[in-house]
Amino acid sequence: MSVLTIEHVSKTFTTKRGRVVQETHALADVSLSVEEGEFCVIIGASGCGKSTLLRMIDGLTAPSSGSITLKGRPITGPGPDRGVVFQHAHLLPWRTVRKNVEFGLECLGVGQRERRERAATYIDMVGLSGFENHYPGQLSGGMQQRCGLARAFAVEPEMLLLDEPFGALDAQTKLVMQVELERIWGVRRSTAMLITHDIEEALFLADRIVVMSNRPGRVAQIVDVPFSRPRRDDLRSDPEFAKMKFQLWDALKAGAAGHAA
Numbered sequence: 530m531s532v533l534t535i536e537h538v539s540k541t542f543t544t545k546r547g548r549v550v551q552e553t554h555a556l557a558d559v560s561l562s563v564e565e566g567e568f569c570v571i572i573g574a575s576g577c578g579k580s581t582l583l584r585m586i587d588g589l590t591a592p593s594s595g596s597i598t599l600k601g602r603p604i605t606g607p608g609p610d611r612g613v614v615f616q617h618a619h620l621l622p623w624r625t626v627r628k629n630v631e632f633g634l635e636c637l638g639v640g641q642r643e644r645r646e647r648a649a650t651y652i653d654m655v656g657l658s659g660f661e662n663h664y665p666g667q668l669s670g671g672m673q674q675r676c677g678l679a680r681a682f683a684v685e686p687e688m689l690l691l692d693e694p695f696g697a698l699d700a701q702t703k704l705v706m707q708v709e710l711e712r713i714w715g716v717r718r719s720t721a722m723l724i725t726h727d728i729e730e731a732l733f734l735a736d737r738i739v740v741m742s743n744r745p746g747r748v749a750q751i752v753d754v755p756f757s758r759p760r761r762d763d764l765r766s767d768p769e770f771a772k773m774k775f776q777l778w779d780a781l782k783a784g785a786a787g788h789a790a
């Protein structure tokens with residue numbers, strides 16, 4: 530069953546500087562559906578409209594044309610049915626890890642006892658047990674992203690939206706966090722959409738990869754990822770993984786040249 534349905538979505542931004550009006554066609558005629566429990570990853574060159582697409586699914590900006598529905602409901606704004614993790618964790622610096630994870634639950638009016646229990650479950654799941662009373666400023670970048678993941682997972686949303694969640698981390702921490710995300714996601718298999726520039730990250734995490742063309746972003750190619758789960762680090766040295774990496778690179782280059790592969 531489709532959780533997310535995107536139909537013929539286009540987005541044009543209009544900016545005015547004095548009398549000069551500039552139009553940027555960010556996305557053109559994007560149609561895509563994401564199935565229940567699927568991990569869908571969007572890759573594409575910088576500026577092809579990946580973040581714009583995710584922001585529309587989050588309800589922060591509206592399509593210029595076309596429609597986006599979540600379980601049949603049109604998206605009209607942000608809501609607790611979507612949990613979002615950004616490149617920077619955006620934790621509240623004056624709240625502890627536990628209080629940050631509880632934040633979304635507080636907004637939903639969940640009672641204190643259940644908040645505590647759920648926060649403890651997800652803090653444990655992301656490997657932050659023992660750091661409940663630390664403040665964000667006392668955490669490493671990777672730990673902050675773990676906390677951001679716990680906060681998003683804790684509201685148990687219908688869909689997880691991940692906007693380059695490891696883009697600001699060093700290369701080594703990024704690899705660790707990809708394995709961790711695959712493990713954490715595997716516990717509940719929430720429907721997820723992640724955007725990234727990183728082909729290897731896409732292959733490691735996705736059930737399906739959507740390759741976008743250059744701006745205006747269109748769906749250039751959709752690739753099914755056959756690797757079984759749970760996935761381990763040594764998948765990266767699998768010859769099939771290497772082969773698919775090159776195929777995706779070719780698809781990205783074709784997209785960059787303006788041809789749908």
Ligand SMILES: Nc1ncnc2c1ncn2[C@@H]1O[C@H](COP(=O)(O)OP(=O)(O)OP(=O)(O)O)[C@@H](O)[C@H]1O
Binds near residue numbers: 575576744
């Ligand atoms: N609020 C806005 N106003 C005007 N133009 C915008 C706005 N947001 C995005 N754009 C333009 O839309 C295009 C797509 O931007 P978007 O951030 O979605 O790309 P992206 O694929 O996520 O890029 P990156 O990978 O570099 O983050 C860009 O040309 C950008 O300048």
